[in-house]
Structure formats: C-alpha cells, structure tokens
Amino acid sequence: MTILVIAEHDNKVVAPATLNTVAAAAKIGGDIHVLVAGQGVGAVAEAAAKIAGVAKVLVADNAAYAHQLPENVAPLVAELGAGYSHILAAATSNGKNILPRVAAQLDVDQISEIISVESADTFKRPIYAGNAIATVQSSASVKVITVRATGFDPVAAVGGSAAVEAVAAAHDAGTSSFVGEELAKSDRPELTAAKIVVSGGRGMQNGDNFKHLYALADKLGAAVGASRAAVDAGFVPNDMQVGQTGKIVAPQLYIAVGISGAIQHLAGMKDSKVIVAINKDEEAPIFQVADYGLVADLFEAIPEFEKLV
C-alpha cells in the first residue's frame, strides 16, 4: 500500500494541517508520498521532505497550479493518484474544493472529513453536524479521503529525509482563472492551530466589546473565535466563526464567552481538551459540555480574568 498525501501550502510554507493528514496516513499504514503542487514551491518541497514518516515528495511546479485551481490541480492528482491505494488531503477549503473533483475523475466515491481510521478501508466520520458518527467502508481501488485535522495528532515536522522528485505533468484546463484574494491579517495564532481559543457569542452585544476578548487572548497567546450568532449579528467577520459551518477547532483550552451553546457551535469545538464557559445564564446549554463553568457577567469576569493571568 502506498498513500498519496496532498500537501496544503501557500507556495511558501507547509500548512500545519498537512501534518495531521500525514498522521492519518500513518494510521492507515504503508509508504507515504506527499505531492506539492504549486508555483515556486522549492522551500515547501524541502520542508515536506523533512516531515516524519514521508518516503517521497513529488513536486509539480507550474504556473497552472499557483492558486490551487481545482480545474488544473484535480487532473494532476487523478493522474498521479491512480496508482496509489489512498489519496488523502486535509479537509481545508482547498482540500474540500479539489478532492471531490479527483474522486469523480477516478469514478470512486469520496469519504469526507474522517475523524478516525478503523482499518485500511474503514473510517469514521461525523454526519448531521456531529450529532451522529458514521462508520464507512470503501471498496474503491483508490480510496479518496479528506481528513479533519482535529481528529489526528500531527506528526513531527522534522526528522524525515524523503527523496524529492519533480513531476513534469502540466494540466491547464483553461476554464478558470485566479482574480484575487483578500486574507485577514492578524498577529494572533491561526484559529485551527492555536493551543488556546477564546470565543465570543451574542452575549458580547457588539463588535467593539470583542476588545475585551482580544486583551485576554493576547495575555494567553490565544486565537479569537466567535459563534455563528455573533458573526450573523455582524460583530466580527465570518472567518472567525467556530462551528459546523465555520472552523472546527480542538485546542488544549477553549474559553466560550457569552455563547449559549447551539448544536452547530458545539460541533465545531466539543473535541477541545478543556472547555471553559462564562455566561450569565446558568441554564445555557454550553455548561453541559464545559469542564469549568462560571455563571457571571462577562463584562466583569473577562477584565478580572485578564488581570489574573
């Protein structure tokens, strides 16, 4: 068995989710190859070769792959991946965009967002926003799978010494082109990679009040998230949303502030190691999943919390 893992990167660095995906591949067993498709990706390929457990790195360096356009990358992955037992990608916006296109080209069903490996052909995945867990078995000759990063502890980013091999194949479907992108800039850690996450909900009352959470987060070295209610109310931008339809996080410590605990929010954070809930409504469902609950007015509790850490 040889497994092809699609590296998640921005043409400069390997994204942490790649390490969780390699961990899932290691659980399946067999040789692990990593594909780095992009433009000017020499440094990414070098970093990928150092990932623990990786036997070979394939590098497809071409302008057509610069922006991960699925119309161009999927035919490359399908062509290279046809000889592998499994093709894995992180369930990031890129992985979700590209991999189903690969599966359809290979005429196999995909298994989305696995959270555990039961055997080489059987996997567990959440359905109904995490309200049920399905065990799915695949009979496909090539098993095409996206991996939910929070389900697997990352492998070490260093320690390996894989061979690096260039791939000549260039696919440019000519049906799509990149126009531009706007990425939110922040000095705080990325939500899905942070060890501590502080999230605010409707109880924050407005966007300005999030400054209390930013102050606490900066003391703790934490990322700041939000519930869908806070995003829909326009307090903070969409990319801060934690939940089934936003980011799925599983930090060491998750601090939910003024969040009631809707099912769709819980689906995005209930795998956190320690959950703290601060809410003035003692009946809020969030307390049913919290390790430590504090019934208090957040506007008094958060500044005090910040002073004590």
Add this chain to the structure above:
Amino acid sequence: MKVLVAVKRVVDYNVKVRVKADNSGVDLANVKMSMNPFCEIAVEEAVRLKEKGVATEIVVVSIGPSTAQEQLRTALALGADRAILVESAEDLTSLAVAKLLKAVVDKEQPQLVILGKQAIDSDNNQTGQMLAALSGYGQGTFASKVEVTGDNVAVTREIDGGAQTVSLKLPAIVTTDLRLNEPRYASLPNIMKAKKKPLEVLTPDALGVSTASTNKTVKVEAPAARSAGIKVKSVAELVEKLKNEAKVI
C-alpha cells in the same frame, strides 16, 4: 441564459436527530423534512439573477424520493419556472447524484448550475465539485458573491483565512455558502401558482445512469457524550483550576 438549480430534501435544520437503536442510521420517521438550507440559498441566487435579467429560465432539479416533490414545489413557489425530479428511493452517494445531475445537464444545457455547498444530513460537500469534474466545467465553490458578465462568471469564495475571487468560463458550476444571500419566503399567491407549474418525473434508468457505489455505511452511532464538569464560584477560582488542576495555562 438558463440556470439549473439542484435541491435536496433533508431533515429540517431545527430537528435534533436521534440514532436508531440498531445503529443502521438516524431515525427519520415522523420527522419534519425541508429543503437543505444551502439549496435555499441556491434557489434565491437563481431568482435574483432572473430578476436582474441575467437568467431567463430557472429549472430546479432534485434527486430523491417521490416526497421530494414538496421541496421542488417550494422552489417553484420561490420563483423557479419548472421542475425535474429524478426519483430514487435509494440512499444515493454524492457521486451517483453527480452522475444523475450530469445527465440532466446534458439534457437541459444550462449555462450555470447552482448547488448548495453541502447537505446538512450527510455533510459530504462533494456533489458540486463532482458534477463540475464530470461536465468538464469550472467550479466556484463556497460562493459569497456571484457576478455574470458576458461569457464569464466571477465567483468570490469563502476560503480559510479570507476570500478568493475566481473567474470561470460559462457554462460553470457554483456552490453556495451562507453569506451569498438571505432567502425570501414564498408568498401565498406564489405557492398557489407553483402548483400549476410543470414538474417532470424521471428515473435513473431512463437517464441511463448507474448509481452503484464504492462506499458502504457499516453503522451509525451517537457521538461520545461529553459530561458536564464543575461550576466555579469566581474568576480567581477558575484561574486557579486552569493553572493547577487542568494545567492548561
């Protein structure tokens, strides 16, 4: 231009689903069913394109049981012109649905196909991408803005860390994300009018599509419950517990 919109009948998003005692699936008996919320956004976007004069005809299609006619009638009441049901009582995979939609695309030749990014039951997030692959079309997934100009469509996509805009040659596939629009409600006169709009019923056999699958659901379980912890009385006690008991700060 003709727009095709695909919709799915799913458990209503307000229903708290329960896993069946025999672990064969979730209990759908006597449960409220609705149009998948992301599909409602897809219908709304098509209707807005028609109101702007960009779309000339909206065809809505669903792959599912005969009861999915309810969701097609809803889409007709919201502004679609006619409907197609590809009737199948089986639980189809995303690839099978994509193949059936491809057959409908071949028949209808739409310039734009709009789908929800994922269904809230199976949470697969695959069908639009697969349909794009089978059709050889460009795809604009997780769309928060769709703009048609000439032979192209510019799609702004919600991606990790921000937004990306791509330009696709028509015909193309778009899948909707939450912030694309806020769907309207159907008015009573439009609900009455929708009953008279054409609804064609087809079968996978008639379309010549095999719905064989490489995936098998072995069992479905309830997730491990997380038990409630303790209530602390003060911020000082909370910080003490996090430092000395949980050791996370």
